Amino acid sequence: MRTVLITGVSAGIGHALAKLYLSRGFRVCGISRRTPAELVDHPDMIFVQYDLTRFDGISAVVDELLNRAQIATPEILFLNAGGFGKPPQRANETSIVEFQEILAINLVAVKAVLDACLSRNERPRCVAFSASISAIRPRAGMLSYAVSKAALNALAQIYGIENPDVFFAVIGLCNVDTKVARTILQADDRFDELVALRGRATTIPGYLSSPDERARHLAAILEERAQLGLQSGRFKEIRELTHSCSN
Numbered sequence: 156m157r158t159v160l161i162t163g164v165s166a167g168i169g170h171a172l173a174k175l176y177l178s179r180g181f182r183v184c185g186i187s188r189r190t191p192a193e194l195v196d197h198p199d200m201i202f203v204q205y206d207l208t209r210f211d212g213i214s215a216v217v218d219e220l221l222n223r224a225q226i227a228t229p230e231i232l233f234l235n236a237g238g239f240g241k242p243p244q245r246a247n248e249t250s251i252v253e254f255q256e257i258l259a260i261n262l263v264a265v266k267a268v269l270d271a272c273l274s275r276n277e278r279p280r281c282v283a284f285s286a287s288i289s290a291i292r293p294r295a296g297m298l299s300y301a302v303s304k305a306a307l308n309a310l311a312q313i314y315g316i317e318n319p320d321v322f323f324a325v326i327g328l329c330n331v332d333t334k335v336a337r338t339i340l341q342a343d344d345r346f347d348e349l350v351a352l353r354g355r356a357t358t359i360p361g362y363l364s365s366p367d368e369r370a371r372h373l374a375a376i377l378e379e380r381a382q383l384g385l386q387s388g389r390f391k392e393i394r395e396l397t398h399s400c401s402n
């Protein structure tokens with residue numbers, strides 16, 4: 156049975172990806188802190204509730220999921236779990252603790268899950284990172300998030316060079332109506348660009364994609380990655396691939 160492993164399945168894009176792949180007959184292995192109540196009873200869903208910032212236990216969690224699925228590795232690994240933290244604040248106002256918390260889930264946990272999968276007997280054909288344009292276009296108010304996503308791009312590029320047998324898709328997911336986006340849109344008047352973004356998001360119909368729509372886009376891009384000329388380990392914004400976003 157074709158299997159995907161997705162981190163962050165309780166909400167947002169990861170939840171939508173889990174629903175999509177289950178509806179397409181895949182087995183889905185999922186991890187998050189909250190239980191996705193409406194997915195866990197699906198016969199093809201294998202779920203472990205876990206805080207991915209507890210790095211030491213990640214290898215055991217990945218082993219448990221894949222052993223329960225009776226497979227050596229998933230076909231696609233979605234490294235999706237992530238967060239933004241508090242609403243936008245200036246860099247110097249961001250405490251070290253807040254900064255570390257975002258790097259922990261957006262970057263260090265990604266490496267830990269990836270290493271756990273790559274160390275198994277077989278390797279995934281494709282690893283998809285939930286990347287962000289903020290990595291290459293940082294905006295005021297977004298220190299922790301932008302730094303974590305910039306480092307994620309570097310991480311993906313290095314793993315891509317070192318592991319040519321695996322395809323590393325680094326797709327900027329762009330304006331999806333989730334907690335991450337809604338937190339960014341809470342920016343106060345000090346953050347002009349984010350205020351302007353909120354203006355577009357609230358006045359232009361369809362400006363924010365739904366998680367379901369974005370999950371379909373991402374799945375289609377991964378299937379068509381060769382035709383689209385996607386390069387392993389290289390960041391690409393989803394709107395350049397789908398023309399569905401317009402900011």
Ligand SMILES: NC(=O)c1ccc[n+]([C@@H]2O[C@H](COP(=O)([O-])OP(=O)(O)OC[C@H]3O[C@@H](n4cnc5c(N)ncnc54)[C@H](OP(=O)(O)O)[C@@H]3O)[C@@H](O)[C@H]2O)c1
Nearest residue numbers: 163165166167168188189207236237285329330331333334
């Ligand atoms: N929304 C956008 O416009 C956008 C754009 C570009 C990139 N992204 C990226 O897409 C990814 C998904 O975000 P989203 O927008 O779908 O936001 P979301 O709705 O807040 O979903 C985040 C998911 O990550 C999980 N997660 C967070 N911290 C975790 C932890 N410590 N341990 C385990 N799981 C954890 C959450 O589950 P629990 O809270 O239950 O643990 C949740 O399932 C993130 O990496 C985000 O940076 C989003």
